[in-house]
Amino acid sequence: MEAIGSDKVKARLGRLFVIGVPFVWLLVLFLAPFFIVFKISLSEVAVSIPPYAPTFDWSAGWDGFVETISGFSFANYVWLTEDDLYWRSYLSSVMIAGTATLLTLLVGYPLAYGMARSPKAWRPTLLMLVILPFWTSFLIRVYAWIGILKNEGLLNQLLLTIGVINEPLIILNTNTAVYIGIVYSYLPFLVLPLYASLEKMDESLLEAAQDLGCPPWKAFWTITFPLSLPGVIAGSFLVFIPAVGEFVIPDLLGGSETLMIGKTLWMEFFNNRDWPVSSAVAVVLLLILVVPIVLFQHHQHKAAEKAA
């Protein structure tokens, strides 16, 4: 009897351990920091180390707590609305990320489609070839484009030699280079879910449409595209959400007129050393991204339920 009881206790403890360790780890290291970021976004910048006025003084007890709460100010958030650098950065990040997502879709759809319709024996290899760049350094892949897009870079050399252009195109340090960088870096994120939904498709539907005299182009828009929509949506979220907060691409490929919030936050933090304002920038960015993130999780959840 006792042995069974202790086994049960053991099993319970084991369960608690397996849930508890990753749970507590994420609570402390992932969730708690967001509250700290929020707290610091409400404090004022100070010339000290760390460079913000402390918001909590535990030794002061309840009175001190009340005093700090009353000392919270939304001044940093007001500042974000006053200086047009910030809202212009947010707006332009969303626009750049949105445009780049559409471009990625335009490049990625034919690739995913071609892969899904290729002979079965090719597919594992093609799939690995899409995943492989994902394993190689992001920084390296962005860096590779600098040498191509520079004024005296390979693309301009090529175009000049062919005679398409007479003087070099200025691409590096413009928004065009940022678009290219985002499309290139995030392409696998879009192709993989899209390929998955295209591959699952029942091809007999297309055959039926063709037998009934439906032209291929129309069959694509009325059958294939709607059926691939789950993949399109999942892939677009996977490109759009991280692209909004992208820092490396606008910093290395973009120019001075490229406004993106990731870059603005980085400057605010590392150059101006204004931690409270950078925290406020991060909080607002998070609020902007919460909508697509929740939509994305909802979409994934529904897709998982459908599959089950």
Add this chain to the structure above:
Amino acid sequence: MRTGPSWFNITSIVLGFAFLYLPILILVVFSFNESRLVTVWGGFSTKWYGELMRNQQLLESAFVSLRVAFLSATAATVLGTMAALVLVRIGRFRGRTLFSGMIYAPLVMPEIILGLSFLLLFVAIDQPRGFWTIIISHTTFAMCFVAVVVQSRLVGFDQSLEEAAQDLGCPPARTFFVITLPLILPGVIAGWMLAFTLSLDDLVISSFTTGPGATTLPMKIYSQVRLGVTPEINAACTILVGIVTVAVVIASLATRRQEMQRERDERRAAAATG
């Protein structure tokens, strides 16, 4: 009806892969360039690799990166595998929604927000920043990727084996190590490799959570890239790309072989019992 792949499909595959691979190929080719100019071919040479070997700072940062990646990938694999078990094998418990939210959110969260929040946490608890704070933050975001990879492996296998072991009185912990772990091992290994490369690759989170004396390779490369493109960086990148490519190809071949072996075993077992 259709017999072979159409010309449209072949063209889109070829163009798509050309776009994905040409930039990296060009980078590799120009790392063997004699000339200091990165975009003008001046003949074959390996001198930039020699230069690289003499660049003490770069080598040191590479060593820091490798240690960070190894330690954080190992920790992330343990935590991520546990998290995957929680998501797949343990049914309902209080806080499940919060738990799965915390697993999926870091996958799409901009790194810059993660970096800032880690930094502010370490400052708030008065933890001096450096080598270990990078490892802790890399572990945290990499464990979510490991969890997703292992989860997909766990979903795909036959649970009756675990049930049989438990019915025969095997305690849960032993069941995990004897039955479950060997079956999900390809997923766990893939998760570890993913965590390793994510850590090796990370610039933004490391820049926020680092302290004096802990410069990782991406941080070093980034600061040099800002000064301009050099063949030496091309050489460093080529080595990194080479290592990753070889590792991924070996891993996928090994997985495929193991899978085939398993299928053969299963068929033999079925034949023996039938």
